[in-house]
Amino acid sequence: MPDGVGRPLLKVNNVYVSFGALQALLGVSLEIYPGEIFAIIGPNGAGKTTLINVISGVYHPSPGEVFFEGKERTFMPPHHVAALGIARTFQNVALFKGMTTLDNLMVGRHLQMRSGLFASGVYWGWGQKEEIAHRKVVEDVIDFLEIEAIRKAPAGMLPYGLQKRVELGRALAAEPKLLLLDEPMAGMNLEEKEDIARFILDANEERGTTICLIEHDMGVVMDISDRILVLDYGRKIAEGAPEEIRSNPEVIKAYLGAHGKK
Amino acid sequence: MSETLLFALELTISGLLVGLMYSLVALGFVLIYKASGVFNFAQGDMTFLAALALASFVVKIPLWISLIVVLAIMLILAMAVERIVLKPLVARPPLVLFMATIGVAFFLQGLAQGIWGTQPRGLELGLADQTYDVAGMFISNMDILGAVVAGILLIALVWFFQKTKTGRALRAVSDDHEAALAVGIPLRKAWGITWAIAGIVAIVAGALWGSRVGVQASLALLALKALPVLIIGGIDSIPGAILGGLIIGAAENLAEGLIGPAVGGGIKNFFPYLLALIVLAVRPYGLFGREIIERV
Amino acid sequence: MFYRETGVLKTTYAKDMELFPIPLDKAGFVVVMVLAFFVIPLVSSHYMLVSIFIPFLVFSLAALGLNILTGYAGQLSLGHAGFMAVGAYATVVMYNRYDVPIPVALLGSGLITAAVGSVFGLPSLRIKGFYLAVSTLAAQLIIEWVITHVKWISGGVYSTIDIRALEFMGWQIDTAAEKYQFALIFVVIMAFFAKNVVRSRIGRAWMSIRDMDVASEIIGISQFKYKMLAFAVSSFYAGVAGGLLVAFYYGSANIEEFHLLVSFQILGMVIIGGMGSVLGSFLGAGFIVLLPIFINLTISFVNHRIVDLSKVFTLDLIANVENMIFGALIIFFLAVEPFGLARLWNTIKDYLRLWPFPY
Numbered sequence: 001m002p003d004g005v006g007r008p009l010l011k012v013n014n015v016y017v018s019f020g021a022l023q024a025l026l027g028v029s030l031e032i033y034p035g036e037i038f039a040i041i042g043p044n045g046a047g048k049t050t051l052i053n054v055i056s057g058v059y060h061p062s063p064g065e066v067f068f069e070g071k072e073r074t075f076m077p078p079h080h081v082a083a084l085g086i087a088r089t090f091q092n093v094a095l096f097k098g099m100t101t102l103d104n105l106m107v108g109r110h111l112q113m114r115s116g117l118f119a120s121g122v123y124w125g126w127g128q129k130e131e132i133a134h135r136k137v138v139e140d141v142i143d144f145l146e147i148e149a150i151r152k153a154p155a156g157m158l159p160y161g162l163q164k165r166v167e168l169g170r171a172l173a174a175e176p177k178l179l180l181l182d183e184p185m186a187g188m189n190l191e192e193k194e195d196i197a198r199f200i201l202d203a204n205e206e207r208g209t210t211i212c213l214i215e216h217d218m219g220v221v222m223d224i225s226d227r228i229l230v231l232d233y234g235r236k237i238a239e240g241a242p243e244e245i246r247s248n249p250e251v252i253k254a255y256l257g258a259h260g261k262k
Numbered sequence: 263m264s265e266t267l268l269f270a271l272e273l274t275i276s277g278l279l280v281g282l283m284y285s286l287v288a289l290g291f292v293l294i295y296k297a298s299g300v301f302n303f304a305q306g307d308m309t310f311l312a313a314l315a316l317a318s319f320v321v322k323i324p325l326w327i328s329l330i331v332v333l334a335i336m337l338i339l340a341m342a343v344e345r346i347v348l349k350p351l352v353a354r355p356p357l358v359l360f361m362a363t364i365g366v367a368f369f370l371q372g373l374a375q376g377i378w379g380t381q382p383r384g385l386e387l388g389l390a391d392q393t394y395d396v397a398g399m400f401i402s403n404m405d406i407l408g409a410v411v412a413g414i415l416l417i418a419l420v421w422f423f424q425k426t427k428t429g430r431a432l433r434a435v436s437d438d439h440e441a442a443l444a445v446g447i448p449l450r451k452a453w454g455i456t457w458a459i460a461g462i463v464a465i466v467a468g469a470l471w472g473s474r475v476g477v478q479a480s481l482a483l484l485a486l487k488a489l490p491v492l493i494i495g496g497i498d499s500i501p502g503a504i505l506g507g508l509i510i511g512a513a514e515n516l517a518e519g520l521i522g523p524a525v526g527g528g529i530k531n532f533f534p535y536l537l538a539l540i541v542l543a544v545r546p547y548g549l550f551g552r553e554i555i556e557r558v
Numbered sequence: 559m560f561y562r563e564t565g566v567l568k569t570t571y572a573k574d575m576e577l578f579p580i581p582l583d584k585a586g587f588v589v590v591m592v593l594a595f596f597v598i599p600l601v602s603s604h605y606m607l608v609s610i611f612i613p614f615l616v617f618s619l620a621a622l623g624l625n626i627l628t629g630y631a632g633q634l635s636l637g638h639a640g641f642m643a644v645g646a647y648a649t650v651v652m653y654n655r656y657d658v659p660i661p662v663a664l665l666g667s668g669l670i671t672a673a674v675g676s677v678f679g680l681p682s683l684r685i686k687g688f689y690l691a692v693s694t695l696a697a698q699l700i701i702e703w704v705i706t707h708v709k710w711i712s713g714g715v716y717s718t719i720d721i722r723a724l725e726f727m728g729w730q731i732d733t734a735a736e737k738y739q740f741a742l743i744f745v746v747i748m749a750f751f752a753k754n755v756v757r758s759r760i761g762r763a764w765m766s767i768r769d770m771d772v773a774s775e776i777i778g779i780s781q782f783k784y785k786m787l788a789f790a791v792s793s794f795y796a797g798v799a800g801g802l803l804v805a806f807y808y809g810s811a812n813i814e815e816f817h818l819l820v821s822f823q824i825l826g827m828v829i830i831g832g833m834g835s836v837l838g839s840f841l842g843a844g845f846i847v848l849l850p851i852f853i854n855l856t857i858s859f860v861n862h863r864i865v866d867l868s869k870v871f872t873l874d875l876i877a878n879v880e881n882m883i884f885g886a887l888i889i890f891f892l893a894v895e896p897f898g899l900a901r902l903w904n905t906i907k908d909y910l911r912l913w914p915f916p917y
Contacts, residue, residue, distance in 0.1 A: 056776055082778030096769035098834065099762070106759075107766045111778040115759045117787065123754035128572070131758055135571045174777065301691075350893035357634060358892055360691065361829060364822060365888030372881030379874045483818070489692045497689075526707045535696030542681050542693065 007070060009034045009210050010055065010178055015064030017050055017234075024050040025061070026234040032178065037204050038212045039221045041245075042231035043254060048214045049091055051231065052180050055212070056088050057081035068178075083111055087176035091183045091214075093163045097156030101147060101166050104155050105138040108173030112137075138173050145169045145199060161192045168196070172203060179203070181213035185220060193217065197224055222246065230254065273519040274512045279405040281511015282412045283474075286467040287488040288495065288503040289419070290460040295497050297432050297456035298348065300359045304366040306482040308461060311374040312336060313468030313477045317385040318378045325387065329465070336461030339370075344454045371482060380479070385472035408470045415466050416504060419459075423500075432456060490538035496548025505550070510534045577753065594742060599735035607734040608807075610847060615738070615745045616802045618843040621827040622752055622836060623795025628825070629833035630756050631788035632768025633682050634690055637697035638796050638824050643816035644701060645671045645797025646804040647711050650719050650811045660726050660805060664744065667801040668794040674701070675793020682785045698818055705813050712813065720810040737806040744802060748795065753836045755791070764788055765834070826884055830891050832898025841899040850880055 008031035017025040025047045032038045040048050053059045055066065057078040066074045068084050076084075087108070096104050113134055119127030142148055145165055150158060155166055164184060171179055184200070185193045197220050203209045215221045221228060222242040230238040230245060232254040238245055245251055290305040312332055319328035347362055392403045423429040435452040471481060487510065495506025518530040541548065578584040598611060624638050635641075648667035652658040658666065678697035682690050706717045713719045724731040731740055755761050763784045766774035775781055804811045823846060831842020857876060861867050867876060891898055 058772075058776070078775045079778045079780045082776060088776060090773065094770050094773035096766045096773070098769050099765050103762055103765070107762045107774070107777060107779075110759065110763060110766075113759050117755065117760055117791070120758040120760045121751040121755045123758060127758065131575065132571050135575065139571070170777070347889055347893070354892075354896075357632070358896070360634070361825065362889050362892045364825065365885040365892070367885065368822070368881050368888065369885030372878040372883075372885060376872075376875035376878035376882065379872075380877065486695065489695060493689065493692050528703060528707065532696065532699035532703050535692070535699055538692055539681065539696055542685055542689065 006033060008032060008067075009069060010212075011065075011067040011070075012051070012055065013065040013067070015051075015054055015061040015066070017047075017054060017059055017061050017064075023234050025054070025064075027064075028231065028234070028236050030229055030236070030239070032210060032212055034177075034210055035204070035208060036210060036226040037200070037224055038210075039225035039228045040212065040214050040231060041216075041218070041221055041228060045233075046231040047234040048231055049182055050234075052088065052182050052212075052214060055081075056086060056180060082174070085174075085177035086180065087171040087174040087178075088180035089164075089167045089171050089182055089184060091186065093160070093167055095155040095163055095167055095170070097154070099155060100152050101155055101158070101169075102135075102138065102142075102151050104166055104170050105141055105173040106134065108170040109134045109138060111174065137175075141169050141173045144172070144202070161188055164188070165196070165199075168199060172207070172209070175207070176209060178210045178212065181211065181215075183214050183216065185215060185217060193220060200224060270516060270520065273515045275401065276405070277512035277515030278508050279401075279409055279511070280515065281508040282409055283467065283471055283507070284487050284491050284510055285504045285507025286412050286415070286463060286470070288491040288507050289416070289500065290463040290467065291488055291492055292495075292497065292500055292503045293419075293463065294456055294460050296500075297435050298453045299356060300348070300363065301356065301497070302366075302460065303360060303363040304343075304370055305460065305464065305488065306486060307367040307370040307374070308336070308339070308464040309468045309471065310477070310479065310482040311339075311370050311468075312461070312465040313385060313472035313481060314374045314378045314383065316465070316469055317383040317472055317477045320386065332465055333462065336465060337458050340457035340461050341454055343457055344450060348453055349450065367482070371479060375479065382476050382478035383472075385469065385477050387469065387473045404474055408474070411466060411470060415463070416500075419463075420500070422459075428455065487534055490534035493538035493548060494541050496550040499548065499550035502548055502550030506548075510537065513537055577757075591746070594746075595739065599738055602735075604734050607738050610851070612734070612738050612741060612807050614840075614844050614847045615741045616799050616807055617824070617827065617847060618840045619745050619748060619802065620796055620799035620824050621831060621843045622749060622839040623792045623799060624824050625828045625831075625833065625835070625839045626752060626756070626764075626795065627788050627792035628828055629835065629838075630761060630768060631764035631785065631792075633679070633785060633788060635694040635697075635789075635792070636691050636818070636821050636825070637678060637694035637701070638792075639816040639818065639820035640698035640701035641671050641675050641793045641796035642800030642803065642820070643705055643811075643813060644674050644793075645800030646811045646816065647705055647719075648797065649801030649804055650721050651711065653805070654719065654722055660724060660731075661744075664798050664801040664805070668798040671797025671800070672790040672794040675796070676786055676790045679786055679789025679793075682789065683782050695818075698821060702813060702816070712811075717813040718810055721805055724805060731806075741802050741806045744798065748798065749836060749840075752795070756836065760784075760787065768834075823884075826888055829888050830898055832900030833896070835897065835900035837903065838898050838900030841903065845899065846884075849883065853880055853883065 010030075010032040012028065012030045014027050014029050015025055016023075016027060028047070028051060030038075040051060042048055050059060054061050054064075057073075057076050057080070060075050064074065065072060068081075068086065073081065073084065096107060099107070113130055115127045115130050119130070123131075142151060145168065147162065147165060147169065150162060150166075155163060158166065164186075168181070168184060171181075181200070185196050188196065200211060200213070201224055204211055213221075213225075222245075225242055227240060228238075228242055228245045229236060230248070230251050237250045237254055238248045240248075287305060287309055290308070291302060294300055294302040294305070312335075315332045315335055316328055319331055323331075343366060347366060348359075351359055351362055394401050394403065421429075423433055432452055432455065435449065468477075468481075475481070488507075491503060491506040491510050493506075494509055495502025495504070514530045514533045517533045518527070522529050573579070578587060599607065602611065620638060620642055623641075624635060627633050627635055645664075645667040648670045649660075649663050652663040652666055653660055675697075678694060681693040685693065705712050724737070726740075729736075731737055756764070763774070763779045764787075766777065766779060767781060767784055767788075771781060800816070803815070808815060827842035827846045828839065829842070830845055831840065832838025857867060857879075895901055
């Protein structure tokens with residue numbers, strides 16, 4: 001996949017975020033190019049989730065800038081960010097627990113649909129056609145993730161591993177240009193991790209989705225990522241291809257240091 | 263002093279004294295909210311039940327025995343609520359718990375009136391109503407008694423939460439349920455104690471309110487005034503409840519006295535809510551409440 | 559044994575997404591509609607229509623309105639009786655003074671109420687749960703005050719205006735049966751509309767706000783827009799229900815009938831019937847309308863057949879048993895069956911679906 005070639009899809013420029021006295025991000029910059037799988041790694045508390053939150057508009061940096069497809073959107077509220085074509089999953093599963101798997105994925109289609117109150121309420125003609133058309137898109141995602149059997153099960157009743165998968169499906173259903181995954185494999189066993197890794201690679205290759213993920217499992221990250229960014233105490237300490245990261249002395253120090261303290 | 267200014271001052275002082283009553287009811291809400299995260303809509307009906315029970319006992323037996331009996335009733339009630347309502351609903355969304363306390367409110371109102379009757383009652387605490395002329399303003403001795411008792415109760419509560427072991431444990435529970443469990447404070451016991459304290463607050467509020475305005479079902483509705491008090495003071499702040507009550511008491515009295523005649527009166531009922539809406543627009547977590555930062 | 563489907567046999571998404579995917583359900587619905595429209599008004603006594611069926615219909619609509627807000631969008635309102643009052647007075651004023659045809663007056667009242675409801679829903683953008691409860695309680699009290707104090711609306715001290723004889727395009731709506739049928743048309747159409755809304759794009763947006771607002775925002779759902787929409791639609795339903803209540807049940811608009819307690823009753827209907835269920839709104843309303851009648855029947859039955867209750871319990875206790883049961887039911891349903899009567903109904907259906915071979 002392209003490495004530093006062409007125009008970046010997302011550009012984060014010198015971003016600072018602080019919560020009171022706590023400095024979460026200190027001048028982090030990054031560029032993500034169309035079609036790549038970009039990983040953010042780092043010890044606990046390094047600011048990875050904060051960075052994702054800045055990209056998806058939950059937090060706004062001060063100072064710092066965020067560009068998407070060349071346009072500045074630093075202070076956009078999250079629901080406008082979503083409309084640009086950015087979808088994400090959460091570290092702690094954030095499914096709509098009272099809704100079925102199918103409805104969760106259909107919510108993912110929200111921005112692609114147009115029906116207002118009356119088209120929905122009458123449910124005849126155009127409004128119905130739209131529902132069916134989008135149901136088809138969602139069913140493709142359901143096939144892709146192999147979750148046909150739980151289509152009509154309430155999401156809150158599903159086991160953890162499946163919930164993570166449904167959440168991935170909800171993000172994929174939006175057909176985003178950029179997909180942010182916050183620890184998509186946390187708490188999974190080896191088999192489940194392999195499934196998710198396969199889905200991520202397939203989504204990237206077959207659907208052409210650009211992916212930015214946070215993950216703790218180094219093996220997986222090294223295997224599937226095109227480029228990796230390493231954060232430590234809110235600073236970028238390294239960025240590059242997996243081989244470069246593996247041998248970077250700063251990175252080794254940060255990880256050994258963090259583990260050494262335990 | 264000009265006539266209007268004196269009138270305004272008189273309105274303010276009588277309003278502050280009523281406001282202290284609001285503070286007392288609001289305090290019951292805050293205590294339960296702090297310890298269990300439950301917004302107890304039934305606090306007003308607990309106050310009504312306590313007042314009604316006291317009013318019906320006090321005509322037959324001496325005041326101090328009546329108080330002990332009512333205390334026993336409130337303690338049993340606290341235990342029952344913990345056992346029957348809170349325990350099955352643990353870990354459910356706050357909205358559900360809130361709605362459950364609306365159920366408790368209806369049940370208690372039915373129970374209180376079912377046992378002691380629907381007729382309005384007077385509540386005699388054995389104190390003749392007298393008014394004193396203080397610098398041209400009239401102040402009743404009931405108001406002064408109310409202020410003194412409320413003051414004592416507030417000091418006692420602050421002392422309990424700051425100085426005693428149980429009180430500190432309860433504060434720990436309010437700050438972090440899981441941490442409290444980790445250091446060995448049984449959550450359910452803490453909830454039971456908190457509801458019992460809220461019951462005691464209800465007795466004091468009920469006795470004072472009841473002796474001022476009589477005991478009837480509308481007492482529970484009057485207690486709804488505590489809700490805007492909470493919005494203004496912040497739902498998790500004891501000083502906020504007290505100051506909020508005073509602000510509301512004075513403000514509604516001033517509004518009724520000064521603006522009321524121009525618009526046909528009756529604005530006292532909703533003015534506190536209007537004030538609360540304004541505060542909500544400016545400071546959604548109240549003047550003294552903690553802002554909650556949501557983690558993603 | 560006929561009430562079943564064997565596995566997933568739907569061949570198109572359209573079929574799978576039908577309102578009644580099981581043929582017998584569809585037939586059952588047609589039967590219920592025929593019963594409701596033609597048989598009930600024929601066979602019911604005046605008493606049954608006036609004190610059971612008409613209030614049942616009107617309160618179902620009100621409960622449905624609150625259910626949209628609370629059960630689907632997750633926003634609490636304690637001011638729905640106030641919203642109904644807005645609709646009630648708007649209907650009377652439009653119909654009495656401006657000769658607006660009654661269906662138009664009802665829908666117009668709904669729109670006015672929607673506007674009022676949206677104003678009091680505004681704080682929902684920044685506050686949640688019981689904070690919002692206080693804001694809607696403010697709505698209740700402010701509406702009560704405005705209606706009683708603005709003479710143009712309420713027409714005087716007692717705030718009571720009679721609605722003039724009902725007539726629509728030459729049709730004199732004067733018998734109980736006609737009033738019932740007229741109300742039924744409104745309720746059925748609005749129930750269908752609500753059911754369709756909650757099962758498609760808008761309804762999913764509401765439920766996503768209810769279940770996890772942060773995730774919903776990040777998917778691209780504007781919390782402001784959809785919360786406002788929920789308040790508007792919910793108040794619209796409350797407003798029309800208020801109008802129906804005056805036009806077809808009480809015959810006059812009286813602020814006393816829209817007291818705060820009515821707001822709680824409607825909330826009770828939603829909780830007992832089932833939050834997040836259109837059917838539940840009807841079951842809950844039916845339950846609460848029938849509850850006092852049922853209690854009275856039980857008491858008089860026991861009095862006559864078993865033991866004179868006034869010798870065992872005080873009259874006060876008997877008079878207050880309704881409040882106690884209402885409160886206890888709210889707690890019971892929240893704790894034991896949070897999806898209310900609607901869930902019980904579905905459980906029975908699921909059982910029937912497999913009967914007589916439950917394996």
